Amino acid sequence: MLERGEVAHTWRTERWDSLRLLTPNWQSRLPGFRYNGPDPDGYRTLPEVVEFIATYARVISAPVRTRTTVTSVRSTETGYLVQTDQGEWSCRALVLASGAFNIACVPGFADRLPPTVATLTTQQYRNPGQLADGGVLVVGASSSGTQIANEIHRSGRPVTLSVGEHIRAPRVYRGKDLKWWMDAAGVLDQRYDEVDDIARARRVPSLQLAGSADRSTLDLNALTNIGVKLVGRLAGITENGRAQFAGSLRNMCALSDLKMNRLLNLIDDWARANGLDDGTEPPHRLPPTYVEEAPPLGLNLASGEIKTIIWATGYRPDYSWLELPVLDRKGMVRHDGGVVPSAGVYLIGTPFLRRRKSTLIDGASDDARDLSDHLVSYLHGSASRMRA
Numbered sequence: 112m113l114e115r116g117e118v119a120h121t122w123r124t125e126r127w128d129s130l131r132l133l134t135p136n137w138q139s140r141l142p143g144f145r146y147n148g149p150d151p152d153g154y155r156t157l158p159e160v161v162e163f164i165a166t167y168a169r170v171i172s173a174p175v176r177t178r179t180t181v182t183s184v185r186s187t188e189t190g191y192l193v194q195t196d197q198g199e200w201s202c203r204a205l206v207l208a209s210g211a212f213n214i215a216c217v218p219g220f221a222d223r224l225p226p227t228v229a230t231l232t233t234q235q236y237r238n239p240g241q242l243a244d245g246g247v248l249v250v251g252a253s254s255s256g257t258q259i260a261n262e263i264h265r266s267g268r269p270v271t272l273s274v275g276e277h278i279r280a281p282r283v284y285r286g287k288d289l290k291w292w293m294d295a296a297g298v299l300d301q302r303y304d305e306v307d308d309i310a311r312a313r314r315v316p317s318l319q320l321a322g323s324a325d326r327s328t329l330d331l332n333a334l335t336n337i338g339v340k341l342v343g344r345l346a347g348i349t350e351n352g353r354a355q356f357a358g359s360l361r362n363m364c365a366l367s368d369l370k371m372n373r374l375l376n377l378i379d380d381w382a383r384a385n386g387l388d389d390g391t392e393p394p395h396r397l398p399p400t401y402v403e404e405a406p407p408l409g410l411n412l413a414s415g416e417i418k419t420i421i422w423a424t425g426y427r428p429d430y431s432w433l434e435l436p437v438l439d440r441k442g443m444v445r446h447d448g449g450v451v452p453s454a455g456v457y458l459i460g461t462p463f464l465r466r467r468k469s470t471l472i473d474g475a476s477d478d479a480r481d482l483s484d485h486l487v488s489y490l491h492g493s494a495s496r497m498r499a
C-alpha cells in the first residue's frame with residue numbers, strides 16, 4: 112500500500128477543524144473493526160476519525176509505505192510499473208484507492224472575481240478565524256456547504272448561500288437516525304447494477320446531513336432561521352465582477368423536498384412491512400423549504416460586501432499519474448463495479464462503485480470483499496497462464 116502522506120492523510124490535511132462525520136459511530140464499520148464506545152449514535156470528530164483509521168491500520172498491520180507518492184503507472188508485458196518518489200515497483204495487479212475527492216471543483220468563471228475577494232475551497236477552509244471580517248458567499252449547499260455556512264454565519268460574518276442541486280434530509284426521523292433507517296431498509300446496499308441510470312446515480316450530491324452533538328437537522332430552513340440568505344445556483348460572473356444567480360432556487364428546493372419525501376415514503380413503507388410502526392414515532396413530514404418571493408439574481412462582488420467566497424462545489428479525483436487508457440472523457444476511471452478494463456486493475460472508494468454506500472467508510476468492507484475475490488481469481492488465472 113503506497114500512501115503519499117500518513118495513514119488517514121485526507122482527514123489530517125483536507126478537512127475543516129469542526130468537521131464531524133455525518134455517519135453515526137456505529138456505522139463506521141471496517142472489516143472486523145467497529146465502534147465499541149459509549150456513544151454509538153454520536154458522530155466522530157475529526158481527531159477521532161484520524162485515530163479510528165490509524166488504529167485500524169495498526170490492528171490489521173496494514174503494510175503501508177507512507178510518504179511514498181505514486182507519480183506514474185504504466186503497463187508492461189507482465190503487469191504494471193509503478194513509479195514513485197521512493198523508487199519503482201512492479202506488480203501484476205493494481206488497486207486504485209487514491210480517493211474520489213482529491214481536487215476541489217471550482218467553476219472556470221472564478222478567474223473573473225475582483226481581486227478584493229479572497230477564495231477558499233472546502234479543502235483549504237479550516238475555521239472562520241481564517242477569514243476577513245465581512246460578508247461571505249458560500250457556493251454549494253450539500254453537506255460541506257451547509258455545515259461551513261452555518262459555522263461562518265455564527266461567527267458573525269453574514270453568509271449568502273448559493274444553492275444548486277442538493278438533497279434535503281432530516282437528521283432524525285421517527286426517533287431514529289436517518290442513516291439507521293437507510294441502513295435497515297437496505298437503501299445503502301442497493302447495487303450499482305440495480306439502478307436505472309448509474310452514471311447519474313454516481314453524480315448525485317451527498318445528503319444534506321451534518322453530525323452534531325444535539326442531532327439537529329441542518330437544512331436550508333435552519334440556515335434561513337439564523338439569518339443566512341439563500342440565492343440560486345451561481346451561474347456566472349460578469350466581466351465587471353457581478354455574480355449571476357440562476358432563477359431556479361424555488362424549483363431546486365421543491366425538487367429537493369420531493370426527493371426527501373420520496374426517501375421518507377420508502378422508509379415508511381419498509382417500517383410498515385417490517386412491523387416497526389408500533390414501536391416507533393408515527394410518520395411525519397418537514398415543512399417545505401422556505402424561499403423568499405424574489406431571491407436576488409445578482410450580487411456586486413466588487414462592492415466590498417462580500418470579502419470571501421468558499422467553493423463548496425464538489426470534488427473530483429486526480430488520476431494525472433495514471434498512464435493507462437482507462438479514463439473517460441471526463442477523466443474518470445471506466446469500470447464495471449470496480450473492475451477496470453485493464454487486466455488486474457481495480458478501483459475502490461468512489462461514489463456508488465458497487466453499492467450506494469460505496470462512498471462511505473462503511474461501504475469499503477463489502478466492496479473490498481467482492482473485488483478481492485475477483486483479484487485473487489485473476490492472480491490465480493494469470494499464474495496458471497504464466498506456468499503454461
Ligand SMILES: Cc1cc2nc3c(=O)[nH]c(=O)nc-3n(C[C@H](O)[C@H](O)[C@H](O)COP(=O)(O)OP(=O)(O)OC[C@H]3O[C@@H](n4cnc5c(N)ncnc54)[C@H](O)[C@@H]3O)c2cc1C
Binds near residue numbers: 115117119120134
Ligand atoms: C468533506 C467530506 C466529508 C465526508 N464525511 C463522511 C462521513 O461522515 N462518513 C463517511 O462514511 N464518509 C465520509 N466521507 C467520505 C469518505 O471520505 C470516503 O468514503 C473515504 O475517505 C474513502 O476512503 P479512501 O481511502 O477510498 O479515500 P481517501 O480517504 O481519499 O484516501 C485516499 C488516499 O490516497 C492517497 N493518495 C492519493 N493520491 C496518491 C498518490 N498519487 N500516491 C500515493 N498516495 C496517494 C491520499 O493521500 C489518501 O490518503 C466524506 C468525504 C468528504 C470529502
